[in-house]
Amino acid sequence: MASIVCLVEECVYNHRSECQADNIEVRSSGCRRVEDADHTACSTFESAK
Numbered sequence: 001m002a003s004i005v006c007l008v009e010e011c012v013y014n015h016r017s018e019c020q021a022d023n024i025e026v027r028s029s030g031c032r033r034v035e036d037a038d039h040t041a042c043s044t045f046e047s048a049k
């Protein structure tokens, strides 16, 4: 998988700002129409705690 920089340090897949998951799924964050990055969210996220 391509290198993915991610700054979500609370995710179990995050290691030194790089995603270590085999793959990820990104969806809209709940809005009807996605218009910018703030409207997207990684649904593969799992809390490290």
Ligand code: SF4
Residues within 6 Å of the ligand: 004, 006, 007, 008, 011, 012, 013, 014, 015, 018, 019, 020, 021, 024, 042, 043, 044, 045, 046
């Ligand atoms: S699974 Fe998503 S939130 Fe977690 S490190 Fe990878 S890209 Fe970031």
